[in-house]
Amino acid sequence: MDNSQRLNELFNQARNQAPKTSFEQTKSSFTTAVKSGGTSSLLSKIKSFKTLFIMALSTIILGVGLTYFNTTTPTLKLENVAKSETKTNIITLESIEKVEPKTAQISAQKMKNKEPIVIKRNGIITNQQKAKAKQPTEEVITTITDVVEEKYDFPILTKKQKEDNLKQKNIMLRGLARYNRMPAINNIDERIYPMVYWNKPIVVGKATSIDATNSFHIQSTEVSNLEYRTFLFDLLMKDKKEAFLKAKPNQELWLKEYPKGYEKEAQFMKDNYFSNSEYNDYPVVAISLEGAEMYCEWLTEERNNLNPEKYGKLVSRVRLPKAKEWVQAAKGKSVSSIYSSGNTIKNERGCYLVNFMPGKNTTTSCIENTNENAYAADGGFSTVKVSSYNPNGGGLFNMSGNVAEMVYYEDENNIAGAKGGSWMSTEEELKINGEDSFKGKLVPSIKVGFRPVITYVSGGDCAIADDEYRFPNLSPMQIEENNKIKANMLKDLSKFDKMKYAFIPSGETKIKNKKVSINAFYMQTTEVSVLEYRTFLYDLLIQNRKDDFLIAKPDQTQWTKYGEQLKPMEVNYFSHPAYDNYPMNNVSKAGVELYCKWLNEEQTKMYGKTINDVRLPTVEEWMYAAKGGKDTNIYPWGIPDTKNSRGCYLANFKPGVRTNDCGDSWNKLSNVSADSLSNYVQTGDDVILPKQSKDIYSADGGYYTVKVNSYSPNYFGLYNISGNVAEMVIANDGGLVAKGGGWNSIGQQLQIEAANDFENVGEPNAEIGFRVVITYVNDKRN
Secondary structure, three states, X not given: OOHHHHXXXXXXXXXXXXXXOOHHHHHHHHHHHHHHOOHHHHHHHHHHHHHHHHHHXXXXXXXXXHHHHOOXXXXXXXXXXXXOOOOOOEOOHHHHHHXXXXXXXXXXXXXXXXXXXXXXXXXXXXXXXXXXXXXXXXXXXXXXXXXXXHOEEOOOOOHHHHHHHHHHHHHXXXXXXXXXXXXXXXOOOOOOOOEEOOOEEEEEOOEEEEEOOOXXXXXXXXXXXXXXXXXXXXXXXXXXXXXXXXXXXXXXXXXXXXXXXXXHHHHHXXXXXXXXXXXXXXXXXXXXXXXXXXXXXHHHHHHHOOOHHHHOOOOOOEEOOEHHHHHHHHOOOOOOOOEOOEOOOEOXXXXXXXXXXXXXXXXXXXXXOOOOOOOHHHOOOOOOOOOOOOOOOOOOOOOOOOOEEEEEEHHHOOEEEEEOOOOOOOOHHHOOOOOOOOOOOOOOOOOEEOOOEXXXXXXXXXXXXXXXXXXXXXXXXXXHHHHHHHHHHHHHHHHOOOOOEEXXXXXXXXXXXXXXXXXXXXXXXXXXXXXXXXHHHHHHHHOOOHHHHHHHOOOHHHHHHHOHHHHHHHHHOOOOHHHOOOEOOXXXXXXXXXXXXXXXXXXXHHHOOOOOOEEOOEHHHXXXXXXXXXXXXXXXXXXXXXXXXXXXXXXXXXXXXXXOOOOOOEOEHHHOOHHHHHHEEEOOOOEEEEOOHHHHHHOOOOOOOOOOOOOOOOOOOOOOOXXXXXXXXXXXXXXXXXXXXXXXXXHHHHOOOOOOOOOOOOOOXXXXXXXXXXXXXXXXOO
């Protein structure tokens, strides 16, 4: 090859090089020169421009030549920084937090009842007051780039970048490890991961069952670029390069999928969207389903690497939602919602409430000069920040629009799709139950992102339409945690821990003026808690005792028999950790007997000897224990009133209007004037209570049930032996009665010798729970 031929090739290569200065910039400079000078000045500037052009071209040719003749392939390092005399263009995660972004910051509080913010072309954010758009900051963080010959040039993170990435990761993990007061359950910050409850009745023939998923947490926003980049950089820090390559976003998709006619904008988004700090709070896009799953597994693993003594472990992994879960979350608190914003995508002022593609020639009074643009009329030319617009009733942002969100269709062999529509979707595609155009053909796209969910531990009903029960699917972490709680329960029982089991000595007591002898026994100091009973149920599943599980599971629908205002209790009481230490209720006699048998058998398996019988107490045992060794006690606390000397109630029940502060006489119908009767409701033959239910229930400190160790214990160390929930005991005829009264009982029903006022005690009831006893055996464990 002669020199002239080689030179021609170099010229051809130089001609194909992308210019460093755009034509528009050159045109602007050139036009300015024409306007500012005369002919001689113009010619001079043209000559100068020509000279500069020839010099630039020569430089390019020389550079290409040097590259061509270089025998080694240069390695491009993303750590290479264009330095000036004053600063570097690398932005660390720490500096990003300190930089005042040029884009408008949108928060739930700021967006409340306000117009959405407009995102103009070139990815610029503005509003009606901003006439001139500003380019995003030129500062960029380390960019992820493919190099020639299919060799990938991995980012090389500085020490400072690694430190900042670790800080950001810890911020993310705090949302999953906020509290250390309950290390055995999901310690999740519900401001970041709100809880979604689902317990939907369905009718199959004449029978009613429940179609429900377990309660779950869901991230309030789509996963952002900053969150996903933190994950990718953490992979690099752990030298997981293969995983990094699988998970990284494909920014080339901006060039392929961006609307036609906006090629410059597409190139801008490709170069800036995932790397420019201005887009930190925008949803990550162009990632694969595998990448999203890897992010979820990484978040789970990193969360569970935290100190288990302080934070416990997640009892369920972070994962992508099922389609049914996504739909339930999108509805917020309204089952009839068409969109996540309700039944409309505009507010009363005509402002759009979601980010999608309005029809052409759309006009709105909220955004100016948008009638010719099908994208910007809703306030966003492409994607918007993850916390834009108002959240739905469940506190979730952008469930409709912005980016479609990855889901699995569990009823269809777990095929993947993406629900909710995106910034390029039509109004019809934004509907919660709208058609999923990605179903069965989900691929990376600038229209698709994701938000993770975390299943909550739940033992609620979850039967499906064909009457086949959908049993809770316990993860390995759930099983491990359940086994720990079970081991602690058995340890307390084996040693008769004094905090958990009170020793009731033998003795005599008068019951209805009849002297009764009582043998010594142990009694649980509290009513059996929700956590203890749920541990039992889950252990049945672990042992594959599904038939016993179905017999023993609670019927939480009993709550709504006291009014629709208790619907949240029906859904939350047995699944939410806030109620772990509350009394178990709504269980049948058969379930209680299975619990007692299980506790006895499992203790024997673990410790090799029987502790005698774990069972319900008899009426005489319960009354003897409640009196605390003093026959004259009317109530377990020893004074003949439900209040102490300071006027504080001593139990959880239904206080009423008193005729005096010390007695236990209730207002009688016969004592109230006809003019005042409208303020009361009759609850007995001659007993009335005020209509204000809040006053009836909350005066004792508990609107419904309270924690099992509330109030002061009696002389034997027994909590809530009267009040909170009435307790199942064995009657003399072998049947069951309920003693002690509960949260819905009046004062007389809390008396130790009060008659049983409950019917069908062996059936689930929100007012009835139980505590166990064990006949004393002198084996020196006392």
